[in-house]
Amino acid sequence: xxxxxxxxxxxxxxxxxxxxxxxxxxxxxxxxxxxxxxDETAIYRLKAAWQHEKKLYEAIGHTVIPICGDxxxxxxxxxxxxxxxxxxxxxxxxxxxxxxxxxxxxRELTETNLTGTEHMIAFAKGVKGLRRFxxxxxxxxxxxxxxxxxxxxxxxxxxxxxxxKSKAGAxxxxxxxxxxxxxxxxxxxxxxxxxx
Numbered sequence: 001x002x003x004x005x006x007x008x009x010x011x012x013x014x015x016x017x018x019x020x021x022x023x024x025x026x027x028x029x030x031x032x033x034x035x036x037x038x039d040e041t042a043i044y045r046l047k048a049a050w051q052h053e054k055k056l057y058e059a060i061g062h063t064v065i066p067i068c069g070d071x072x073x074x075x076x077x078x079x080x081x082x083x084x085x086x087x088x089x090x091x092x093x094x095x096x097x098x099x100x101x102x103x104x105x106x107r108e109l110t111e112t113n114l115t116g117t118e119h120m121i122a123f124a125k126g127v128k129g130l131r132r133f134x135x136x137x138x139x140x141x142x143x144x145x146x147x148x149x150x151x152x153x154x155x156x157x158x159x160x161x162x163x164x165k166s167k168a169g170a171x172x173x174x175x176x177x178x179x180x181x182x183x184x185x186x187x188x189x190x191x192x193x194x195x196x
Contacts, residue, residue: 003131005009006031006090008071008120011049014136014186015096016056021033023059031086033069033076033097042066071097071116083123091129096118097137098167099146106162113166115174121177133179138186 005022009015010032022030036042046066050056060066067086072078078086099112117135124133159165174181 001093002027002029004028004089005092005094006033006086007031007094008033009095009136010034010066011045012096012098014035016053018094018096018136019050019064020053020056023056023063026063029063029065029089031065031067031090033071034066035070035077036066036068037077039066039068054162059190071095071119071123072111074119074122076119085125087126088128090127091131092134093124093127093130093132094136098136098165102161102163104162106165109162109166110169113163114169117170117173121173121179124177124179131180133174133177133181135171135174135181135183136186137171137183138164 005028007019007022007030010019011034019030019032022028032046034042034045036045043060043066046060046064047057050060056064067078067082069082075083095117097116099109112137121133124130171183174183186192
């Protein structure tokens with residue numbers, strides 16, 4: 001079975017890495033949700049983010065389709081036609097979009113990481129053939145616990161930053177969603193020597 005994927009965070013570092021891996025399979029079709037005023041601007045933003053990734057750049061408009069939207073808004077900020085299209089064809093959601101700035105306000109982090117994940121879950125519940133909702137989280141959700149912290153020990157009240165708190169809250173939403181989910185934990189992301 002060939003998947004049709006919806007990827008958020010495609011203009012970010014991790015989203016670009018995920019898109020590059022997806023692009024290795026020419027049978028996959030990937031819709032990339034891009035925050036932009038219109039489709040032309042969405043294409044421009046994706047091309048600007050992927051200019052150093054030749055294969056990805058060339059896939060835009062073919063196996064990679066930018067779609068103008070915003071997961072911090074209800075219905076992902078999509079118009080009725082785009083919303084219906086994605087609900088009909090998507091089988092795998094990779095939610096890699098997030099606010100990662102440790103210095104951002106609690107409101108900014110909550111709006112993107114928590115409310116944005118709520119909107120992604122609401123969208124996913126309306127997808128007809130969804131096989132899996134993959135939430136790209138972080139290793140930093142254990143709060144101020146120390147020692148060995150197992151997955152079922154993550155509920156906590158004390159966090160070192162608003163970022164940690166927002167990502168832990170988003171994970172809790174995913175776990176309680178009733179969707180077929182996976183949570184991935186990149187612990188440290190390193191840039192490459194050419195593009196940073």
